[in-house]
Amino acid sequence: MPGLPPGKVPVELLERYVFKRIGVGSASVLLGPSYGEDSAVVSAGGFTFATHVDPVTAASRLAGWLSVHVACNDVAVTGAEPRWLLTVILLPEGAGEGLLDELTGQVDRAAREVGAMVVGGHTEVTPGLGRPIIVTTAIGAVAGGYVTTGGARPGDVVVMTKTAAVEGTAVLATDFEAELKRRGVPGDVVEAGKRYLERVSVVREALQLAGYGLATSMHDPTEGGILGGLAEIAHASGVRVVVREEDVPVSRETRLIAEALGVDPLRLLGSGSLLATVPGDRVGEALEVLGEAGVKARVIGRVLEAPPGGAGVELVRRDGRVERLPRLVQDEVYKLF
Missing domain, CATH: 3.90.650.10 (PurM-like C-terminal domain)
Incomplete structure (x- = not known):
């Protein structure tokens, strides 16, 4: 069986293996996994929230900055203002302290630019990586109706x-x-x-x-x-x-x-x-x-x-x-x- 090409997984495979395997359904989910949608939208405690997670894999020196902005963009297009971030930083073997300093500095500056706070995440050195990968989750509250x-x-x-x-x-x-x-x-x-x-x-x-x-x-x-x-x-x-x-x-x-x-x-x-x-x-x-x-x-x-x-x-x-x-x-x- 041939390997998959780089980039997003073909839609037919998402429909076959991803969109239907979502665990226990919940009435609080207003917009769940589906092709083309940028974020999930959920209702909790009388509020409506949009959330999105995205990896930055096709950039190296700009990964920290892009990880915040790409995730926040995907929340904002639902009409939600991005407020909270969780960031996973995966460093290649041999990475020095300087790389971590550069990437987290980018994350901090980008978060300040959009008015959001990093509230958690994970950082590690990962065997087998050729360049750093950053995965950021953004969460925001929807003020009115949401856009899809x-x-x-x-x-x-x-x-x-x-x-x-x-x-x-x-x-x-x-x-x-x-x-x-x-x-x-x-x-x-x-x-x-x-x-x-x-x-x-x-x-x-x-x-x-x-x-x-x-x-x-x-x-x-x-x-x-x-x-x-x-x-x-x-x-x-x-x-x-x-x-x-x-x-x-x-x-x-x-x-x-x-x-x-x-x-x-x-x-x-x-x-x-x-x-x-x-x-x-x-x-x-x-x-x-x-x-x-x-x-x-x-x-x-x-x-x-x-x-x-x-x-x-x-x-x-x-x-x-x-x-x-x-x-x-x-x-x-x-x-x-």
């Missing part, structure tokens, strides 16, 4: 904040700095790419849209990038999403770094961009709210009704070709790691 990935409806439009591959740009500029410069990428582009690290949080824009009740669904595109995130929205919602390649913003730094390393920026680690579906008659309001929060956003696609079994994403390429995306979009970063 699977809430997109025909007639909605797809709004995207910032640019594609924010997280991927920061990771590649940091972990592949020497290789990028060797391949002719200007030093100022690499340095600018590193600073994309400062853009990976979507907490502010997600809470803004949720607070005004503008989003029918929200999603933090991580593995698989923008296209992977769109595929998860489409399949979780049972709709057809049509997006034009030319409408998806890609920054100069991202484009140059991706070209040098031979990867597709639309399929590259996407945390830092928020994907949201908004009713067509409220899109102007949504863009205004985001603009007032200092967040650039634009419409990149539309949501249509799907025929039975026809949910998915259609990508209209620049040359007019229509590409139907698979249910699971593999991330380009694994070509390099």
Whole structure:
């Protein structure tokens, strides 16, 4: 039997081996394990909480910072403000005190940025690891109704904040700095790419849209990038999403770094961009709210009704070709790691 490819496990295997094996069911679980959903939502003591756990495996020097922001993003897209964190830090054999200092410093700074507290976790040196792995659980309270990935409806439009591959740009500029410069990428582009690290949080824009009740669904595109995130929205919602390649913003730094390393920026680690579906008659309001929060956003696609079994994403390429995306979009970063 062939081994599984790196990255997210194929959806059919999740449905066969993961989603059905959940122990004892509970009426307090409002949103449990399902394809494309960023967080679980539970009710306890009269309050509603969203929680998410995520590993950072495709980054090395930025793992601490990303672990906090990626987990907090996934909680915020439900409309919950992330407040509490549990962090598991796995260090490779031979790691020195300096690495632990660097990673926990990143965790601390990221937690302070989003206003959350690390309340527990675990730290160890793990045999067999080639680089550090950090797994962070984020928990937040939902103030009003919660938002799901699977809430997109025909007639909605797809709004995207910032640019594609924010997280991927920061990771590649940091972990592949020497290789990028060797391949002719200007030093100022690499340095600018590193600073994309400062853009990976979507907490502010997600809470803004949720607070005004503008989003029918929200999603933090991580593995698989923008296209992977769109595929998860489409399949979780049972709709057809049509997006034009030319409408998806890609920054100069991202484009140059991706070209040098031979990867597709639309399929590259996407945390830092928020994907949201908004009713067509409220899109102007949504863009205004985001603009007032200092967040650039634009419409990149539309949501249509799907025929039975026809949910998915259609990508209209620049040359007019229509590409139907698979249910699971593999991330380009694994070509390099």
